[in-house]
Amino acid sequence: MKNFITKPFWIFLLLFLLFWNQLAAHFNTLILPSPAETLAELNSIIKNGVLVKSLFITLKRTFIGYLAAVITGFVLAVALKKFIFLRRALRPFITIIQAAPPVVWIALAVVWFGVAEDLTPIFLIFIVSMPVIFVNIFQGIDSIDYGLIEMAEAYSTPKYKIFRDIYLPGILPSTVSALSIAFSFAWKSSVFAEFIGSSSGIGYQISMANSNLETAELFAWTAVLVVFMLFVEYYLLERLKQKVSRWRYEK
Amino acid sequence: MKNKILKLKNISKSYDNYSVLKNLNMELYSGEITCLLGPSGSGKTTIFRIASDLEKADSGEVIKNNALRSGYVFQEPRLLPWKTVSDNLAFIQQNFLQKEEAVKLRKILLDLADLREFEDNYPHELSGGMKQRLELIRAFSIIPDLVFMDEPFKSLDTKTKYNLRRLITVIHQESSISIFLITHDPEEAVLLADKIYILAGGGKGIKEKIKIDKDRQKRNLSDPYIYGIQEKILNTFTGLVKDLDLKREVIRSSFKK
Numbered sequence: 139m140k141n142f143i144t145k146p147f148w149i150f151l152l153l154f155l156l157f158w159n160q161l162a163a164h165f166n167t168l169i170l171p172s173p174a175e176t177l178a179e180l181n182s183i184i185k186n187g188v189l190v191k192s193l194f195i196t197l198k199r200t201f202i203g204y205l206a207a208v209i210t211g212f213v214l215a216v217a218l219k220k221f222i223f224l225r226r227a228l229r230p231f232i233t234i235i236q237a238a239p240p241v242v243w244i245a246l247a248v249v250w251f252g253v254a255e256d257l258t259p260i261f262l263i264f265i266v267s268m269p270v271i272f273v274n275i276f277q278g279i280d281s282i283d284y285g286l287i288e289m290a291e292a293y294s295t296p297k298y299k300i301f302r303d304i305y306l307p308g309i310l311p312s313t314v315s316a317l318s319i320a321f322s323f324a325w326k327s328s329v330f331a332e333f334i335g336s337s338s339g340i341g342y343q344i345s346m347a348n349s350n351l352e353t354a355e356l357f358a359w360t361a362v363l364v365v366f367m368l369f370v371e372y373y374l375l376e377r378l379k380q381k382v383s384r385w386r387y388e389k
Numbered sequence: 390m391k392n393k394i395l396k397l398k399n400i401s402k403s404y405d406n407y408s409v410l411k412n413l414n415m416e417l418y419s420g421e422i423t424c425l426l427g428p429s430g431s432g433k434t435t436i437f438r439i440a441s442d443l444e445k446a447d448s449g450e451v452i453k454n455n456a457l458r459s460g461y462v463f464q465e466p467r468l469l470p471w472k473t474v475s476d477n478l479a480f481i482q483q484n485f486l487q488k489e490e491a492v493k494l495r496k497i498l499l500d501l502a503d504l505r506e507f508e509d510n511y512p513h514e515l516s517g518g519m520k521q522r523l524e525l526i527r528a529f530s531i532i533p534d535l536v537f538m539d540e541p542f543k544s545l546d547t548k549t550k551y552n553l554r555r556l557i558t559v560i561h562q563e564s565s566i567s568i569f570l571i572t573h574d575p576e577e578a579v580l581l582a583d584k585i586y587i588l589a590g591g592g593k594g595i596k597e598k599i600k601i602d603k604d605r606q607k608r609n610l611s612d613p614y615i616y617g618i619q620e621k622i623l624n625t626f627t628g629l630v631k632d633l634d635l636k637r638e639v640i641r642s643s644f645k646k
Contacts, residue, residue, distance in 0.1 A: 289467040292443060292459070293481045293531070303480060307471040 171354035180358040188343065189362065196328055196339040199256055203263025204324040208317065210264075211271025219279045236269045240327060248335040259331035259339065266327040267320040274319070278312025279305070310382050318375045325367055391418040394457065394535055394567050395440060400449035402435055409435050412449070413594050415586055417535070420565040422605075424578040426622065427588030433571045434464075434539055436588075440569065441537045458485065460528030460536040460566075464543055466520040468512040474523055475499070475508040478530045485531040498526040501556060518549035525553065529560055535567045542577060554580065558605055575622040579615050580608050587625050597625055 155173050162172035171179075183189040214232075218225040243265050244258070251257035282305060290300050332341025340359055347355035395417040402410045409432040417423045427433050438444040440451060441459060468477050475495060482491035499505045502522040504515075512520055521541065528536045541557075542550045558581065561568055572578055578585050582601060589596035599618060601608075608615050 283467075285463070285465070285467045286469060288443060289461065289463065290481075292441065292461050294484050295481070296484075299480075299483075303472075304469065307469075310471075 168351055168353050171357055175354045176357040176361065179352075179354040180361060183343075183355065183358060192338065192340045192343050193362065193366070196259075196332065196341065199259045199332075199339065200263060200324050200328040202256075203260040203328065204267060204321060206260075207264045207268035207320060207324065208271050211268045211316070211320075212275055212313075214268075215272050215275035215279065219276065232269050232272055235265060236273075240266055240330065244331055244334050247331070251335075253335050253337060255336075258335040259328045259341070262327045262331040263324045267324040270320040270323055271316045274312050274316030275309055278309035278316075281312065282308035314375070314378055314382050317378070318371065321370060321375070322367065325363070325370075329363060391420060393417070394419040394453065395569070396450075396452040397436070397440060398450040398452060400436075400439055400446045400451070402432070402439065402444075402447050410439075410446075411594060415440075415595065417567060417569055418584075419534070419567050421583040422561060422568040422570060422581050424570045424572060424582035424585045425588060426572055426575060426578045426585055428626065429573055431588045433573070433588060437537055437539045437569075437571050457535060458531060458533045460531060460533035462525050462528050462536065462538040462541045464540045466512075466524035468520060468523060470512055473509050473511055474504055474515070477512070477523065478527050481527055482530050491530075494530055494532070498530055501560070502526045518545055518553075521545060521549070522553065522556070525556065529564070529566065533566055535569060538568060538570045540572055541570070542572070542574070557581065562605065575619050576610065578622065579619045580610070581605065585618075585622070587622060 159173055162170045162175075167175055180189075214228070218228060240262065244262050247258040247261045251261060286304050286308075287300060290304055328339070329341040329344065332339035333345045334341075336342050340363065344356060344359050347353075347359065393416055397413060397415040400410055400413040401408070413436065415423075415425075415436070425433055425436060435444070439446045441461060442451070469480065472480060478495050478498070479491060482495065486494070496505070499508055502519075502525070504519060504523060504526075507515060507519065512523070515523065525538075525541060528538070542553060545553065554577070557568070560566070568581075570577070570581060579601065585599040585601070586595050587597040587599070588594075599621065601615075601618060603612075603614060610616060610619065
């Protein structure tokens with residue numbers, strides 16, 4: 139986290155909170171709750187257990203949809219690179235999936251899977267993040283140095299070793315960036331899908347808070363979402379990136 | 390009598406209807422350093438790629454023993470950026486040697502190339518000369534019968550070039566591994582080669598074949614015999630020099646104030 143959480147950030151955050159606090163004093167709490175009210179609301183959702191329960195549900199859905207997207211995107215990218223017929227047949231479909239707005243997918247998912255199901259958010263997460271994984275890895279394969287493969291083949295290296303020791307590390311940098319971009323897509327779409335088409339999870343809690351005009355609670359949930367995203371992006375993925383960059387060569 | 394280790398027979402190759410090689414014939418003998426010399430664009434790298442099986446000829450034959458074990462030194466070092474110096478060697482050695490034998494040879498070669506203290510470093514942490522030395526010892530690390538070298542000294546400074554040349558000379562002398570060296574530099578050729586093939590360029594094939602009968606250790610550029618061969622090679626690079634002499638008058642009058 140040290141790359142991200144630096145002094146200027148803390149100073150700016152403090153200024154932001156002060157500004158928010160000043161501004162909130164001039165408004166009704168329904169319009170703009172103060173930081174203290176938000177914190178109190180956060181405390182109450184922690185205490186009554188709704189936070190942990192909802193976070194767990196949303197996490198579970200995100201994880202399943204994201205994992206399915208990563209595996210499918212990866213397999214598709216490799217298959218479409220390898221087989222020219224598949225590439226010609228399927229490549230445009232990925233763009234079509236990307237071109238359709240998420241609202242269309244969520245509308246369809248509600249019709250297909252209903253509102254109470256896990257499937258609606260999982261479907262949206264999958265359909266939104268899979269193309270991101272695919273495109274990044276598909277391009278990543280092109281960036282592999284063909285000279286290395288030729289060298290390994292000249293030295294009679296077995297095919298599986300060429301795959302494991304040249305192809306895989308070769309696409310690692312683009313895979314890591316794909317994972318990172320796709321996760322933020324997945325996390326946001328899961329909340330979005332729950333907001334519209336589910337009866338549990340953080341997105342559902344936000345929609346309830348919204349319709350009950352509990353603006354402070356809405357703010358509290360937003361804080362949870364943002365902090366979790368920061369944790370994944372700057373703690374988990376940053377560590378992965380640092381590992382990759384140990385050998386990463388200057389381009 | 391030395392054995393033929395590789396023979397190129399009537400090799401032809403063209404790219405987009407532009408003929409690079411036409412009916413080229415060449416032989417490599419075991420234990421020798423054979424040098425292929427030619428200006429850039431004369432098809433040297435194409436011959437390297439065909440002889441080493443990286444590319445197919447349009448017609449003709451590459452005759453060699455199927456069990457021939459080859460090492461490769463590419464123009465630009467082809468090292469795996471995500472493997473350490475030592476692992477770059479091990480990755481290739483695995484395909485040919487038992488582990489124990491590989492480890493032992495690896496240590497010796499890393500020592501020779503002055504890379505022992507960098508064995509756990511990654512390629513991007515090495516200088517250009519060090520990377521080229523690693524590329525070179527990798528070729529020898531599998532105990533090959535033949536090593537193909539495509540301009541191994543290109544873009545190296547004089548000192549690094551000298552050290553690399555000595556390294557090749559000594560390893561070759563003590564191992565009698567055959568070497569097929571491709572270069573554009575007559576100096577390298579006369580100092581290293583047993584035989585020099587001079588490539589004419591423009592798909593015209595081999596222009597001349599020169600044999601050098603002198604102990605490699607005792608060769609230097611001021612030795613009359615070596616100097617003579619170098620002159621002979623330079624004289625085959627006709628064209629520009631000849632025309633230049635004829636144009637002296639034109640040059641003189643053009644620059645008159």
